[in-house]
Amino acid sequence: MMPADQRDTAARPQQVSLLGDARSGKLSGNLSAFGRALRRAGVPVDAARIALAQQALQCVGVARKQDVGAALETVLVSREQDRAVFREMFAAFFRDPELAHQLLARMMPRSEREAGPPRARPRVQAALAPPAGAPGTAKPDLELDAAMTASDVIRLKSADFNQMSASEYFLVQRLVRDVALPLPTVASRRTRAGTRGSRIHWGRTLRAAAHNGGDVMALHRLRRRRQPLPLLALVDVSGSMERYARTLLAFLHAATRHVQVGGRILPVCRNVFAFGTELTDLGPAFRLADTDAMLQAAGGLIHDYAGGTRLGDCLASLWRGHARCLVGRRTVVLIVTDGLDTGDPDDLARELGRLKLRTRRILWLNPLLRFDGYTPSARGAAVLHRMADAMLAVHNVSRLQDLAGAIATLVKQ
Incomplete structure (x- = not known):
């Protein structure tokens, strides 16, 4: 029979090594290092969250790795797209001390890297070392995914959205929100006072004359205000466009919210619709200020996500229910699709013809153009290309x- 104290020790779950014992004094330091790693990976972590994480670990304990991961994820992650990044980082941090040190060495400033990674405790090395004589004890080379460090920005900017890993895709979704879209401006119907203009501002002219004894000293003018170019965006949410659609929606939400015109920040007149087998108005979702909240709301509005594509029928629905978006010939239409339409091509040609008559230009944003030999067969x-x-x-x-340069060139034509 095994003594009682030995039985209790054997039954006790293995301690989480890298966090250290709460009484060893290393809990705070390791939590700070883990928070630094998350922050460099793009997860918003501050000192208040680290303090809250330490309190959470004191409540749940550090005896079980699953409890530690759940507690840290609860207090350190506030956005849905950061959960996958957190879990990959947590797995890397606790899988191997050498991997954790290499990960931190990539993320820390140069002065910290030159000092070398901290030495692991002997108990940690002994716990993670393979049994003596076990097959396959040769340690493989440690490789890190560069996307987790967010350091290879140039590679991410040129990588195809549809060929990225989950962590890279989440990082790129944050990158596209910082891409500027300086839209060209057009003259609006409203006017404002100015030194030049085709019309005389009689009100200001007469008021000025009243201050000069009735003598008209100058003719004040009215000029037309400038406003950002109105946009109508139609985003394909079919199965072949799944990843492109989510990224383009995040980009459009952040880039077309407002634009600076003459020192003033003006809102952009934008109408965004998702189409697949049916048309979905994303206006309520795009009125939300936060991009993550917009994506979540759009997911609740779209009922034909990852389905087929019937652009002709969706354009007919646009005419029936949202004709107000097509008033005037100043609007530029952005159609985001790969062109793999399953509807009648004659219906599509007819609806696109109606759209051209009531809008300024139609710009086809096609991800398949990344292939050099692409032809719209x-x-x-073929109808969209024509x-x-x-x-x-x-x-x-x-x-x-x-995209901004392409729209500006298209408007000048």
Whole structure:
């Protein structure tokens, strides 16, 4: 029979090594290091959250790795897209001390890297070392995913959205929110006082004359105000466009919220719709200020996500229910789709023709243009190629940065 104290020791779960014992004095330091790693990976972590994490670990204890991970995720993660990043970072941090040290060495400033990684405690090395004589004891080379460190920004900007890992995709979703879209301006119907203009501002002119004894000393003018170019965005949410659609929606929400015109910050007149087998108005979701909240609300509004594509039927629904978006010929239409339409091409051609008559230009944003030998051989793609005024590839961040120039060139035509 095993003594009682030995039985209790054997039954006790293994301690989480890298966090250390709460009484050893290393809990705070390791939590700070883990918080630094998360912050460099793009997760918003501050000193208040680290203090809250320490209190959470004091409540749940550090005896079980699952409890530690759940407690830290609860207090350190506040956004849904950061959960996958946190879990990968947590797994890397607790899988191997050498891997954790290499990860931190990549993330810390140069002065900290030159000092070398901290030495692991002997008990940690002994606990993580393979049994003596066990097969496959040779230690493989440690490799880190560069996307987790958010250091290879140039590579991420040129990487295809559809060929990224989960962690890279979440990082790129944050990158696209910082891409600027300086829209060109157009003259609005409203006027304002100015030194030049085709019309005389009689009110200001007569008021000035009253101060000069009735003598008109100058003719004040009225000029038309400038406003950002109105946009109508139609985003394909079919199965082949799943990743592109989510990224483009995040980009459009952040980049078209407002624009600076003449030193003033003006809102952009934008109408965004998702289409697949049916048309969905994303206006209520786009009125939310936070991009993450917008994506969550859009997911609740779209009922045909990752389905088929019937652009012709969706354009007919646009005419029936949202004709107000097509008033005037100043609006530029952005159609985000790969052109793999399953509807009748004749219906699509007819609806696109109606759209061209009531809008300024149609710009086709096609992720398949990333292939050098791409030709619009599909029936829907052939109709779009014939009816659109221009095409642009939108498969990575660099192409999204070219969108503003493409719109400005299209407007000048």
